[in-house]
Amino acid sequence: MSAPGPAVLRCENVVKIYSDLAVLRGVDLSVREHEVVALIGASGSGKSTLLRCVGLLETVDDGQVWLDDQDITDPRVDADLVRRRFGVVFQAYNLFPHMSVVDNITLAPRVVHGVDPSVARDEAMALLDRIGLVDKADSYPDKLSGGQQQRAAIARAIAVRPRVLLLDEVTSALDPELVGEVLSLVRELAGQGLTILMATHEMGFAKQVADTVCFLDQGVVLESGPPSQVLGAPVHARTQQFLARIVDAGRL
Amino acid sequence: MSVLDAGPSTVELDRRAYRRSRARRSTLGALASTLVFALVAYLTITNAPGWPRVRTTFFDLDIARQSLRPVLAGLWVNLQVLVIGAVLVAVLGLGIALLRTLRGPIFAPLRIVATIYVDIFRGIPLIVVLYLVGFGVPALRLEGVPTSGFVLGTAAVVLTYSAYVAEVFRAGIESVHPSQVAAARSLGLSHRQTTRLVVLPQAVRTVTPPLLNDFVALQKDVGLISVLTVTDAVRASQIIVGQTFNFTPYVLAGLLFVLLAVPSARLADHLTVRALRRQQGGGR
Numbered sequence: 001m002s003a004p005g006p007a008v009l010r011c012e013n014v015v016k017i018y019s020d021l022a023v024l025r026g027v028d029l030s031v032r033e034h035e036v037v038a039l040i041g042a043s044g045s046g047k048s049t050l051l052r053c054v055g056l057l058e059t060v061d062d063g064q065v066w067l068d069d070q071d072i073t074d075p076r077v078d079a080d081l082v083r084r085r086f087g088v089v090f091q092a093y094n095l096f097p098h099m100s101v102v103d104n105i106t107l108a109p110r111v112v113h114g115v116d117p118s119v120a121r122d123e124a125m126a127l128l129d130r131i132g133l134v135d136k137a138d139s140y141p142d143k144l145s146g147g148q149q150q151r152a153a154i155a156r157a158i159a160v161r162p163r164v165l166l167l168d169e170v171t172s173a174l175d176p177e178l179v180g181e182v183l184s185l186v187r188e189l190a191g192q193g194l195t196i197l198m199a200t201h202e203m204g205f206a207k208q209v210a211d212t213v214c215f216l217d218q219g220v221v222l223e224s225g226p227p228s229q230v231l232g233a234p235v236h237a238r239t240q241q242f243l244a245r246i247v248d249a250g251r252l
Numbered sequence: 253m254s255v256l257d258a259g260p261s262t263v264e265l266d267r268r269a270y271r272r273s274r275a276r277r278s279t280l281g282a283l284a285s286t287l288v289f290a291l292v293a294y295l296t297i298t299n300a301p302g303w304p305r306v307r308t309t310f311f312d313l314d315i316a317r318q319s320l321r322p323v324l325a326g327l328w329v330n331l332q333v334l335v336i337g338a339v340l341v342a343v344l345g346l347g348i349a350l351l352r353t354l355r356g357p358i359f360a361p362l363r364i365v366a367t368i369y370v371d372i373f374r375g376i377p378l379i380v381v382l383y384l385v386g387f388g389v390p391a392l393r394l395e396g397v398p399t400s401g402f403v404l405g406t407a408a409v410v411l412t413y414s415a416y417v418a419e420v421f422r423a424g425i426e427s428v429h430p431s432q433v434a435a436a437r438s439l440g441l442s443h444r445q446t447t448r449l450v451v452l453p454q455a456v457r458t459v460t461p462p463l464l465n466d467f468v469a470l471q472k473d474v475g476l477i478s479v480l481t482v483t484d485a486v487r488a489s490q491i492i493v494g495q496t497f498n499f500t501p502y503v504l505a506g507l508l509f510v511l512l513a514v515p516s517a518r519l520a521d522h523l524t525v526r527a528l529r530r531q532q533g534g535g536r
Contacts, residue, residue, distance in 0.1 A: 057434050084440030094435035098453045108439035111449065160439065 007032050008068060008195050009054065009164050015062035016049050016219075023049045025219035026063065031164065031197050036190045038206035038227075039199040041216035042242060047199035048091075050216070051166045054197065055086045067163065084112055087157030091169045093149040095141040095156070102128065102137040105156045113160060120159075127155045131185055147178030151185055158189065165189065167198035203246050207231050215239045312500045319492045319501040326488030327508050333406050333474045333484070338467060340410045345417030350447070352418065353425050366418070373415035378476055382408045386480035405477030413470055420462050424455035461527055464520035471513050475505070485509070 009031040016024040023046045031037045039047040052058045054065055056072060056079045065073050072082045095104050105127065106120040115123075128134045131151045133144075141149055150170055157165060167186065171179045183205050190196055190209050200206050206213055207227045214224040215234070223230055223239050234240050260268070297303060351359075351366035373381070385408040390399040398404065428451045436446040478487035485508060489501035 052434075055438055057438060080437075080440055080442050083438055086438065088435075088438035090431065090435060092431060094431045096432065096435070096450055096454075098457065107449065108441065111445055112440040156439070 007066075008035075009197065010066040011050070011054065011063065012066070013063035014050065014053055014060050014065060016046070016053055016058060017061045023219055024053065024060075027216070027219070027221055029214060029221055029224075031195060033195055034193040035211045036196045036198070036209055037212045037214060038210035039197070039214050039216055040201075040203065040206060040230075040242075045216040046219045047216055048168050051088070051168045051197065051199055054164075055088045055166050056083050057088070084108075084160065085163040087160060087162030087165045089150070089153050089157045089165070089167045089170050091172050093141070093146070093153045093173070095149055095153055097141055100138045100140055101133065101144070101152045104141070104152060105159045108156070108160045124155070124159060127159060128152075131155055145178060146174045147181045150174065150178075150182045154182070154185055154189070158194070163195065165194050165196045165198075167196060167200070169199050169201060172201060203231060203243070215242065217242070308498075310499050310503050312498055315492070315496060315498050315500040316504050319489065319504060322488040322492065323485050323501055323505050323508065326483055326485035326505070327512070329402070329482060329484040330474045330477075330509075331512075333402070333409065333477060334471055337406050337409050337413065337474065338470060340406075341413045341417050341470070342463075344410060344414040346421050348414060348418035349421035349425060352422050370415045370418055373412050374419070376412070378409070378412045378473060379479065381412050382476060382479055384408075385411070386477075401477065401480035401482040405480045405482055409470070409474060409477065413466065413473075416466055417463065420459050420466065421455065423462075424459035425451055427458050428454045458527070461520055461524035464516060464523060468513050468516045468520065471516065472509050475509060 007030045009029075011027050011029040014024050014027040014029075015022065023044075027046070027050055029037070029050075039050065041047055049058065053060050060073050063073070064071050067082065067085060070077065070082075072079075095101075096107070099107065102121060102124050105124040106115075106117065109115040109120040109123070110117055125134060125137060128137050131154070133148060133152060133155070136144055136148060136152070141152070144152065150173075154167075154170070170186065171182050174182065179202070183202065186196070186198070186205075187209050198210075210227050212224060213227045213230040214221045215230055215236070215238075216222070217236075217238050223234060223236050230239065231243065234243060300306075348366045348369060351362045352370070354363055382405060386401060386404045389397060389404055432450055432454065433446055436450040437443075441449065475484060475486040478484050478490065481487065483491075485505040486502075489505045492501040493499055
């Protein structure tokens, strides 16, 4: 893993309220360059919501998010320009079903970044070659397995060379035997020094890959630190409880 | 090798034979009941006291033969209205649907106008629109506004059908899952790019069968422009009816409209089945 640099992404007191339910109650978090930060926590603890707020797919109800020292929650900022600097991978892949795999990957480079279509295709093919999907380039997403679809979705997200990659429980929708191929791709990307903020239920994976683990509970970061500390010797009772349940389920 | 190489077992063969016999029996039953119904209907009509009169006034082959040429010439007018109208309806309907899906307070006036438009033209009978546009607009005596029944009739049909088609498009747009929009926006695509490249292509696929259904309905409703004294198939028939006091030309025109509609109806069915198969996890 490359040495972490200065903070690329910073959340300060981020609040998100859905009608009367406060999902995020003031989240503070920072992700440094080349750092991999894993968000853990029970379902409903706000991991996905935090990622959606950071990626400007939701507006925050209070607090700020800074990307490279720019307050991206400022409504005067062009959100489309900010979103270009993120790559987002969703739990349910969200590939475009009416486009081939390679078209899914080249869409943003072509129409958002103005890359020449043939150049974009060449780059996409190189990317597909790296992730072992080159023979699926012209297939439609519904012809791919879940693991292949999720790898294609990751390729789509990194094709625009994002400043920060946001991964939202990328293996939760996969059959157990397909989880490995997706995790090994994420591990490879982390190894190449991508800055990653990910929500995950895979504690073993978080332990191996993350530089920092944040335990989210009821909309706040209760505990964060290196995986050995948060996962190995948690301070808070709620973190201990959560991890005990995971261990009982045989997931750590 | 595998159990499959030996061919089906006797149990399976027995099951298949049983299913075949059941299928044969229900087919025969359906066929018999259809024939009986057709026979009863035929006998009832042909034995009705007024049948000879009806036959000569509605099904006179000589008059049908004589009126074929003018009615076909009229149908050509209907076809023109249909093609021009269908294109305009698709464009206008899509535009109104897009206006209705705009979000945010600044678009409220456009949204309201589009909603009112749809409410009015879905509610008002086409024939009333035809009279209003076809006779009302020329009566204004505005400079440069066309007065031809062909143009105004087409306009009236387009006004009404655009309201229906807008609703079909809107349903299609709203059927595209929000996660698709999230994925597109997360890549930095603007709202407009997302609509054009991600939402609309998927929406149009979904609504193609219902749109074709509306197209079939439009095929026959273009016959209503005859009330504006455009010499279409219906009007051409009406002229002959006026001269001969025989209604056969109407039946002929009706038959020709049916022949026109059948291919589109079959195409709509075919696409519906295909869309259904795709939705249920089949191939593309």
